[in-house]
Amino acid sequence: MEMKVIEHATCTFCGCVCDDIELHADETRIHQAKRACVLGKAWFLNHTAEHKYPDALIDGRPATVDEAIEAAADHLYNADMPLVYGMSNTTCEAQKECVEMADLLCGLVDSHTSL
Amino acid sequence: MGGKVTCTLGEVKNRADFIVYWGGNPAECHPRHFTKYTLMQKSKFLPRGRKDRTVVMVDIRETKSVKAADIFLQVRPGKDFELMTILRAMVKDQEVSDEQIAETGLTREQLTDLIARMKGARFGVMFFGMGLSMTRGKHMNSAALLTLAAEMNAFTKFVAMPMRGHGNVTGADVIMRWQTGYPFGISFNRGYPRYNPGEFSTVDVLVRGDTDCAFIIGADPGATMPQPAIDHLAKIPTIVLDPHVTHTSRLARVHITTAPAGIAAPGTGYRMDEIPMPLRPALESPYPSDEEVVRRIKEAIAAKPDWMGQQPQMLLSQI
Numbered sequence: 086m087e088m089k090v091i092e093h094a095t096c097t098f099c100g101c102v103c104d105d106i107e108l109h110a111d112e113t114r115i116h117q118a119k120r121a122c123v124l125g126k127a128w129f130l131n132h133t134a135e136h137k138y139p140d141a142l143i144d145g146r147p148a149t150v151d152e153a154i155e156a157a158a159d160h161l162y163n164a165d166m167p168l169v170y171g172m173s174n175t176t177c178e179a180q181k182e183c184v185e186m187a188d189l190l191c192g193l194v195d196s197h198t199s200l
Numbered sequence: 201m202g203g204k205v206t207c208t209l210g211e212v213k214n215r216a217d218f219i220v221y222w223g224g225n226p227a228e229c230h231p232r233h234f235t236k237y238t239l240m241q242k243s244k245f246l247p248r249g250r251k252d253r254t255v256v257m258v259d260i261r262e263t264k265s266v267k268a269a270d271i272f273l274q275v276r277p278g279k280d281f282e283l284m285t286i287l288r289a290m291v292k293d294q295e296v297s298d299e300q301i302a303e304t305g306l307t308r309e310q311l312t313d314l315i316a317r318m319k320g321a322r323f324g325v326m327f328f329g330m331g332l333s334m335t336r337g338k339h340m341n342s343a344a345l346l347t348l349a350a351e352m353n354a355f356t357k358f359v360a361m362p363m364r365g366h367g368n369v370t371g372a373d374v375i376m377r378w379q380t381g382y383p384f385g386i387s388f389n390r391g392y393p394r395y396n397p398g399e400f401s402t403v404d405v406l407v408r409g410d411t412d413c414a415f416i417i418g419a420d421p422g423a424t425m426p427q428p429a430i431d432h433l434a435k436i437p438t439i440v441l442d443p444h445v446t447h448t449s450r451l452a453r454v455h456i457t458t459a460p461a462g463i464a465a466p467g468t469g470y471r472m473d474e475i476p477m478p479l480r481p482a483l484e485s486p487y488p489s490d491e492e493v494v495r496r497i498k499e500a501i502a503a504k505p506d507w508m509g510q511q512p513q514m515l516l517s518q519i
Contacts, residue, residue: 094480097462100364100472101230110482115463122231132463134483138445142455150488153456157415158500160437160453164413166389170402171419172372174460175441176467176479179490180368180375183417186498188379191388193411196372197419198384199401200334 088116096121097174098128167192205350207325207359208473209236214243218321222258222345223280224329224363227265233363234268238327245322254317258283259331273314276305278336284344288351290315324349324358333362339397364472368418368461371470406432414438417490418461422447441490456493459485467491 091108096118108129109117118129141153148156161167169187172180173196187194212219219238226233234240242249257269260277275283283304286296290311301308318324326349333342345360352358364370373383380386382395398404402421405411406429413436422430423446430451438452449455459465464485468476 089482091480091482094482095462095469095477097367097469097479099230099367100370101232101236102367102469102471102475102477103232103236104477108482113483115482124229124231129463129482132443132460132483134464134485136486138457140457140487142445142449142452144453145450150456150493153454154493154496154500157439157454157456157497158504160413160439161415161497162501162504164411164437166411167413167415168402168405168411169415169417170421171417172375173366173369173418175368175418175490176461176465176469177368177371177375177476178467179417179461179494180372181379182491182494182498183415184376184379186415186494186501187386188388188393189498189501191391193400193402193405194376194380194386194388195400195402195405196376196384197366197369198373199397200403200424 087111094118096125096128098124161186161190161192164190164192169194171196173197204346204361205353205359206361206473208475209361209471211323211359212325212361213237213241215245215323216325217246217252218254218256218317218324220256220258220324220326221265221269221363222326222328223260223331223333223335224327225259225263225265225331226327226329226363227263227268229329229365230363233327234265238325239268254321256314256317271314273306273310276303279304280332280335281337281341281344284341284348287311287315288344288348291318291348291351291355318352318358319355321356321358324352324356326358326360327363328360329363330365361473368469370472370474371468371476374470374474403429409435412436415441416448416452417441417494420446420448422449422451441493443487457487458490458493459487461490465489465491 088109094106094108095104096106106121107119114133115129118126139147140150141148143156167190169183246252255269256271257266258273266272328345349358349360377383380393385397385401387394387400434451439454440449440452441456441458443460462479464481464483467479
C-alpha cells in the first residue's frame with residue numbers, strides 16, 4: 086500500500102510539542118512515528134481516521150452534527166451562568182473561538198491550568 | 201510571558217549549565233526533554249554537553265528521572281514552600297535556624313552546597329512540575345519559585361519555566377491572555393473580563409453548583425475531577441467536544457465527535473516555553489474540527505435574540 090510520509094510533524098501529547106517527528110501514514114491510520122518517544126508513539130498510533138464513533142449524541146442517542154450544534158446553542162443560550170472549560174487538547178484557533186463564545190454568552194471561561 | 205523570568209528551550213539547550221527540576225518527572229512525563237534540551241545537547245557554550253552541565257532533582261520521592269541527575273534533594277512532602285523560602289533567605293545571607301532547615305527534610309550542608317552551585321552557574325534554569333504547582337501551597341509554590349529565580353539574577357543569570365503537560369494547555373493560557381488579559385479563571389458575567397481563581401475556576405464553580413450549563417472541549421473532567429464536581433456536571437446540561445466518547449460524554453446531554461488536533465485537524469499548538477508550532481496532520485478525519493464546530497455553535501447563539509433586557513441576568517438583576 087502507498088504510504089504518505091509527513092516530515093516535521095508536530096506531536097501535541099505533552100508540553101514539549103516536538104516538531105521533528107516523521108510520520109508514515111495510509112488513508113486511515115499512522116503506522117510509524119519516527120523520533121517520537123513512547124508517549125508520542127502511542128498518541129499517533131492510537132488515533133485513526135475511521136468512523137468509530139457516532140457523529141454526535143443528544144441525550145445518549147445518535148444525532149447529526151447540525152442537530153447537536155443547535156441543541157448545544159440552545160442549552161448555552163438558555164443558561165444564566167454557562168461555563169466553557171478545557172481547551173487542552175485542541176488548537177489555538179479553536180481556543181480563540183471558545184473565548185469569543187464565552188464573551189458572547191457573558192459566561193465563564195477556564196482551562197486545565199486552574200486545576 | 202505573563203511576567204515570568206523565563207527563556208526559550210533553545211536558550212536552555214545552548215546555554216544552561218545549571219538545571220534544577222523541582223517536582224517533575226521528565227523521564228516519564230516529558231521523555232525527550234533531557235535529550236533535546238537539558239542534558240545531552242552540546243553547543244558553542246557547552247562544548248562537552250552533559251559534562252558541562254549540573255543537574256539537580258528536587259522531589260519528594262526517588263523517581264526514574266533521579267538516575268539522570270547529579271544531585272538529588274529529597275524534600276519532605278508539603279514542605280516545598282518552606283524550602284524555597286529558606287533558600288531565598290540563605291541566598292541573601294540571612295539567618296535560618298537548624299530547626300527550620302530540619303523541617304524540610306534536608307541538611308544545612310546540602311542547602312549551602314546548592315546555593316554555592318546556583319551562584320556559581322553561568323546560566324541557571326529551574327523547571328517546575330505538577331509536584332510543586334498542584335500540591336499543598338499550589339500557585340503560592342509557583343510564585344515562590346519564580347521569585348527565587350528572579351532574585352538569583354542579583355548574582356547570575358537565572359530563569360524558571362513550568363513543565364506543562366497536556367498538549368496545548370500553554371496555548372490556552374496564551375490565547376486567554378491575548379483575548380482577555382488574564383490566563384484562566386475568567387468571568388464575563390458583567391460584560392467585561394474579571395479574573396479570580398477560586399471564584400471562577402472550574403472545580404470551585406462546579407462544586408458550589410454556580411454554573412447551570414457546561415461546555416467541555418479537549419478535556420475529560422469526568423475522569424479527573426473530584427466526585428462532587430462530576431455530580432454537578434451530570435445534573436446540568438453538559439456539552440462535550442472530543443475525538444472519543446469519553447467519561448464526560450457519557451454524562452453529557454450533547455456530545456459532538458471532532459477530529460483530533462495535530463493528527464487529523466490542522467492549527468497551532470504552543471510549546472511549554474510559549475513558542476507556537478504549526479501542526480501537520482497526517483490523516484483526514486470524517487469528523488469536523490473543533491474550530492469549525494465551536495464557530496458554528498457561536499454563530500447559532502449569535503443568531504438568537506439578544507438576552508439583554510429580556511432575561512435579566514446577574515448584571516441587570518443587581519441594579
